[in-house]
Amino acid sequence: MQREIEFTDDFKQNLNDFLGEKKAELCMEAMKKQDKTIRVNTLKISKKELLDRLKNKLKLEAVNFYEYAFRVNNYPKEGLGNLMEHFFGYFYVQSLSSMLPVLVLNPKKNTKVLDLASAPGGKTSQIAQHMENTGLLLANDNNYSRISALVNNCSRLGVLNMVVTKRDGRSFRKPEFDKVLLDAPCSGDGSYSKKIKEWNEKKSRNFGELQRELLMSAFNSLKPGGELVYSTCTFSANENERVVSKVLKRFENAELQRIEIKGLNCSRGLKEYGEEMDKCLRIWPHEIQSEGFFIAKIKKVKE
Amino acid sequence: MKDFSSFINNTYSIKLPKNLMLLEDEEKVSIMTKEAFDYKEKNERKGMIAGRKLEMGYKPSTDFLQMFGNLAKKNFVVLNENESLGFAKGENISLDEKRIEKLEKWFLIVKNGEGAVLGCGYLRGNTLENNIPKYRRIFAGKRKEEIEE
Numbered sequence: 505m506q507r508e509i510e511f512t513d514d515f516k517q518n519l520n521d522f523l524g525e526k527k528a529e530l531c532m533e534a535m536k537k538q539d540k541t542i543r544v545n546t547l548k549i550s551k552k553e554l555l556d557r558l559k560n561k562l563k564l565e566a567v568n569f570y571e572y573a574f575r576v577n578n579y580p581k582e583g584l585g586n587l588m589e590h591f592f593g594y595f596y597v598q599s600l601s602s603m604l605p606v607l608v609l610n611p612k613k614n615t616k617v618l619d620l621a622s623a624p625g626g627k628t629s630q631i632a633q634h635m636e637n638t639g640l641l642l643a644n645d646n647n648y649s650r651i652s653a654l655v656n657n658c659s660r661l662g663v664l665n666m667v668v669t670k671r672d673g674r675s676f677r678k679p680e681f682d683k684v685l686l687d688a689p690c691s692g693d694g695s696y697s698k699k700i701k702e703w704n705e706k707k708s709r710n711f712g713e714l715q716r717e718l719l720m721s722a723f724n725s726l727k728p729g730g731e732l733v734y735s736t737c738t739f740s741a742n743e744n745e746r747v748v749s750k751v752l753k754r755f756e757n758a759e760l761q762r763i764e765i766k767g768l769n770c771s772r773g774l775k776e777y778g779e780e781m782d783k784c785l786r787i788w789p790h791e792i793q794s795e796g797f798f799i800a801k802i803k804k805v806k807e
Numbered sequence: 808m809k810d811f812s813s814f815i816n817n818t819y820s821i822k823l824p825k826n827l828m829l830l831e832d833e834e835k836v837s838i839m840t841k842e843a844f845d846y847k848e849k850n851e852r853k854g855m856i857a858g859r860k861l862e863m864g865y866k867p868s869t870d871f872l873q874m875f876g877n878l879a880k881k882n883f884v885v886l887n888e889n890e891s892l893g894f895a896k897g898e899n900i901s902l903d904e905k906r907i908e909k910l911e912k913w914f915l916i917v918k919n920g921e922g923a924v925l926g927c928g929y930l931r932g933n934t935l936e937n938n939i940p941k942y943r944r945i946f947a948g949k950r951k952e953e954i955e956e
Contacts, residue, residue, distance in 0.1 A: 548874070586945045591895050592873060592923055616842070640842035651851060656942060659855045659870040664827065665840040668852040 534789035600794035623650030625657035694796025745777035820880035869926035876924035
């Protein structure tokens with residue numbers, strides 16, 4: 505599917521600085537042509553059963569690095585959301601990049617997980633799926649209308665281990681979670697065409713400050729030995745490497761973990777913010793035919 | 808009024824998995840894991856809404872029935888492919904006498920021919936009234952996840 509996107513001069517300049525002119529062009533082309541992808545919801549159906557059901561409706565292509573992800577190579581005219589399998593909650597329409605943070609988080613059965621900025625619920629329901637609907641998944645967001653989307657989506661997908669809270673994410677401090685996902689609010693230029701138009705350096709710096717505070721809360725909420733994943737859908741270093749680097753400096757017991765996803769074509773974090781940023785992932789649209797993303801994983805080592 | 812667990816057992820012969828908990832307030836019943844049930848701090852929602860309380864019993868939710876309705880042994884209706892599609896769109900379905908003879912005049916579980924549960928319908932006369940919430944129906948407009956994910 506081709507999308508109309510208006511790239512501003514500010515945005516183009518920023519992208520050129522990261523990638524050079526040639527790759528920046530490739531990246532912008534890829535942003536216009538992002539593939540539609542779905543995630544099989546194994547809380548309700550097995551992968552095999554869903555593939556059997558969809559074989560005459562969709563041309564699905566497996567993704568080599570995530571067993572539940574499929575690219576949709578023939579977008580149905582009625583839309584994916586109007587298929588009966590969607591109605592039954594057998595799959596969720598989710599961009600490939602946005603499945604990666606949960607893959608990195610790797611939540612387990614019977615644990616306690618916090619999703620600090622959870623709406624509209626794609627990653628939340630993916631966490632529940634990996635937890636096999638056991639334990640406790642605390643899904644927080646600070647906006648009522650977004651919480652409504654979160655609840656509707658997770659209910660359709662059969663999530664039973666979730667408690668929803670409406671709090672300022674910066675208020676979480678109690679060290680009680682095995683894992684925390686912070687898919688942070690961001691300037692969104694890796695993903696949303698509307699946000700690309702509005703993107704500027706100042707806005708991005710403001711987000712950086714909020715993200716630093718949220719990441720500190722996420723870290724404080726971890727039990728010793730626990731792990732968090734920080735992700736955004738922006739290219740801006742102000743909201744990515746700079747935020748991670750500040751929080752690592754703030755906590756002596758924060759240890760950046762190297763992320764490896766076998767088969768994923770991606771780049772590494774920018775070393776100008778510290779050699780170890782190489783452990784983080786930068787997902788460029790032209791490398792994955794999906795949204796731009798940044799992902800970091802931090803462990804709270806025992807003091 | 809009996810509790811929700813006995814109600815769905817009596818009405819549909821559904822026995823819920825023992826590891827799940829039910830939480831009732833004045834208006835609704837929710838179903839969740841024990842860990843979610845035990846969470847004590849202020850919250851907006853726990854688990855999934857299983858049903859709404861009515862004077863004479865409960866109305867089970869579409870989401871609940873899509874998870875557990877396939878365990879039902881009675882008070883369910885099976886629709887053919889065309890009827891199923893219509894029901895998922897929000898249409899009422901006319902049923903002939905033969906198809907409704909053993910059914911109670913209450914909220915019924917509605918399945919398709921493959922055994923997948925579509926949701927809940929209320930039998931009034933020969934008409935199966937659609938009780939799928941508007942936002943859950945297909946062809947109900949653009950969905951939020953497709954806008955925001």
